[in-house]
Amino acid sequence: MPLLPPASPANESKLTVPQHLRTYYRFQSRIYDLTRWSFLFGRRRALQQLPISPAANISILEVGCGTGHNLVALAKYFPNAYVTGIDLSEDMLAIAAKKVARFGGRVTLEEGAFGVVPLEEKYDLIVFSYCLTMVNPDWDKLLEVARKSLPPTGMLTVVDFHDSAFPFFQSHMKKHHVRMDAHLLPVLVEEFEPVRHTVKSAYGGLWRWFHFVGRQK
Numbered sequence: 337m338p339l340l341p342p343a344s345p346a347n348e349s350k351l352t353v354p355q356h357l358r359t360y361y362r363f364q365s366r367i368y369d370l371t372r373w374s375f376l377f378g379r380r381r382a383l384q385q386l387p388i389s390p391a392a393n394i395s396i397l398e399v400g401c402g403t404g405h406n407l408v409a410l411a412k413y414f415p416n417a418y419v420t421g422i423d424l425s426e427d428m429l430a431i432a433a434k435k436v437a438r439f440g441g442r443v444t445l446e447e448g449a450f451g452v453v454p455l456e457e458k459y460d461l462i463v464f465s466y467c468l469t470m471v472n473p474d475w476d477k478l479l480e481v482a483r484k485s486l487p488p489t490g491m492l493t494v495v496d497f498h499d500s501a502f503p504f505f506q507s508h509m510k511k512h513h514v515r516m517d518a519h520l521l522p523v524l525v526e527e528f529e530p531v532r533h534t535v536k537s538a539y540g541g542l543w544r545w546f547h548f549v550g551r552q553k
């Protein structure tokens with residue numbers, strides 16, 4: 337039985353715009369790049385482990401691109417690609433805009449909530465990096481929009497928190513709007529054709545994070 341709701345405009349119209357995240361990132365954007373390197377693991381490796389030639393002439397979308405860490409890595413790794421980043425936080429995007437200016441029109445930014453703001457119809461590769469665990473309760477609807485935005489040969493990659501065996505840590509992360517109970521990976525494996533997926537431990541097992549690469553089914 338499919339785990340995601342069936343694709344229909346009705347599901348997308350029920351998408352809520354997470355205003356609380358816009359507020360959250362108003363301050364967090366100021367310390368984001370100084371702090372996140374120490375716990376958002378696997379981001380660079382996730383991009384370099386994609387089974388796509390670096391020379392490929394593709395279109396890439398990062399959903400929840402934040403301050404542009406991955407947009408820069410993607411634009412460098414795929415020099416012939418067109419890269420779009422969408423994010424609902426104007427504060428995060430203001431930082432991203434400075435970083436991607438050097439790529440000219442090859443990297444573009446869109447402000448708004450994914451699934452609500454109109455984008456190109458299809459992307460060869462869609463990237464979610466530490467975004468989906470923050471999209472509660474609509475993470476499944478975002479995945480559904482992503483699935484509809486991939487051509488038959490399209491690929492999706494997700495790097496994100498997986499779980500933690502420690503309730504104190506789970507509730508700490510919940511205060512930062514992160515859900516950490518291994519809810520994403522089983523759905524990704526079911527709804528996309530897995531190419532690779534790994535789960536890794538951080539800080540001696542305080543939490544685990546995962547990396548998934550899948551194709552459109």
Ligand SMILES: C[S@@+](CC[C@H](N)C(=O)[O-])C[C@H]1O[C@@H](n2cnc3c(N)ncnc32)[C@H](O)[C@@H]1O
Nearest residue numbers: 400401402405423424425428449450465466467
């Ligand atoms: C933890 S940050 C990750 C940023 C970047 N992907 C990275 O790996 O550094 C999560 C980002 O997702 C954005 N975001 C969350 N929900 C979103 C949505 N529904 N549409 C667009 N952006 C969203 C937030 O504004 C935030 O910038």
